[in-house]
Amino acid sequence: MSDICSLYDIDLDALTKQVSKSSGRVLLHAPDGLKPLYNCIAPVLEQAGVEAAFSASPGYGACDIPFEEAEAIGADLLVHIGHLEYFQYGFKPAVKVLYIPVYRRPYIEQGLLRELVETLREAGVVKVSVSSTLVEEKIRRVVANHLASNGFKPIEVGFPVLGCLYTHVTSLDTSVDAHLMVAGGVFHPLGLALVSKKPVVVLDPYRGRVWRAGDEASRVLKQRLMRVFEARNSGNRVGVIVGSRPGQYRPWLVEKIEEEAAGRGYRVYRIISGYLTLERLIAVDNALGLDVYVVTSCPRLPIDDLSEFYKPVLTPGEFMMLLKDAGNYIYPW
Incomplete structure (x- = not known):
């Protein structure tokens, strides 16, 4: 673990200053690839007399922070490792968040x-x-x-x-x-x-x-355009998936999509999801049996995680292409 710590520059001074102002318990959260850095940061907290808890949740960006976990354990501070602060659309978390940048040290062959x-x-x-x-x-x-x-x-x-x-x-x-x-x-x-x-x-x-990256992008783009084509030939019942994580909750976008969809004759079903996976979407579809799904939380979910779903799952931009009969690809909005 000491070898891992030596590969990164971590702003531990910012962490030390912040924890000195707090007391009790801190929740550490990081993307999966940076979770080994828990072992580099935990000793700093211990020296400050602070109890550290470690989040097992994935972290796909500063838009995807497990505030509910910090609140559940009564943490005084949530330390998010590896991303800068992300605008949370007016959300005011009950637990203060400290964003700790992490930089890979610049060795290149x-x-x-x-x-x-x-x-x-x-x-x-x-x-x-x-x-x-x-x-x-x-x-x-x-x-x-x-x-x-x-x-x-x-x-x-x-x-x-x-x-x-x-x-x-x-x-x-x-x-x-x-x-x-x-x-x-x-x-x-x-x-x-x-x-x-x-x-x-x-x-x-x-x-x-x-x-x-061009060849991979061309392959994915063909796949995404096919999904839009499939959606165009599907029914008129659309599930608008709303993210409940603060950074992924975008009510203005949800309302815009619902308004545009209703104007084109779609029947809209609002679906709330804190963490959307293929298994969760299958469960929802088994219950509602809708024709098309639009993910308003993270636009990369339809492209990366849900592209093999048996019904069209679109980004907001792709759904707007469908509604506007647009020829050019729109990503992500």
């Missing part, structure tokens, strides 16, 4: 950087945006500096990419030849590739590879 340079040059890229998630921020800076020293013109994107928000990157579409994302896995690069008009190159510092 030189061979990987050479491969990146070669990939960009082969593609004729000169001007390139360089973005990342919050955790890879320090790696992103190293990569941007390396590209600049090798004749490229990088534009570093300071705000981290989120699974549902890429406008701060796509706003550079007209200024760059391509986008470079520094991130692990497929999740974040896929989201950018679905909405950007420029090629998306990915540097994965964990798997040590450089790859292009």
